[in-house]
Amino acid sequence: MHGQYVFRVTLRFASPRDGVTVDSATDETTVTVAREAPEPGREGWLFFRDTLWRGEIGDDAYGRELAAEWLGLPRDRIESVSFRELQVDEAYFEALKTEIAADLDAFNAENVSEVLSKYLGSSIRVTDGE
Known part of the structure; x- marks a missing residue:
């Protein structure tokens, strides 16, 4: 059994040396x-419920904090x-x-499909596991 969340993170490029400036509007990773x-x-399985809404991160600032933690970078390096x-x-x-079906009340929903749509939108990809 395997599952993973996939995120796209845009970083600000920081100059490694004093005296070198970088125009962050043009240098992006x-x-x-x-x-x-x-x-x-x-x-931790309820990460999707606590973090996502309709396939988007519910709280942008919190999302940037998470990305900084995952990447081991200062928060100010995370653009989006x-x-x-x-x-x-x-x-x-x-x-x-x-x-999900075992506790629909926790999701304030009437069925599993509603929960999946409410939190993940159409952003679920079922693979063959290979």
Whole structure:
């Protein structure tokens, strides 16, 4: 069973030396960050509910803080972060739906499809696991 969240992070380029300036409007680095998705029902599995809304990061400042932590960079180096997709294999997807169905009240929803749409939008990609 495997799942991962994929984010796109845009970094500000910082000059490594005094006396060298960089025009941050023209020098930009974009990094794709894959963050392991905890197995449904385990600690941290509700990351999508607590962080995302309709396939977007719900709180931009918090998203930049997370990206800084993941990349081990100062917060001011993170220009932007956006959620790309939740990549899962079939086993993970089934376990996720089962865990959601077990407590729909926690998501203020009537069914699993509503939960997935509410938090992940259409940004779920089920792979064959290879």
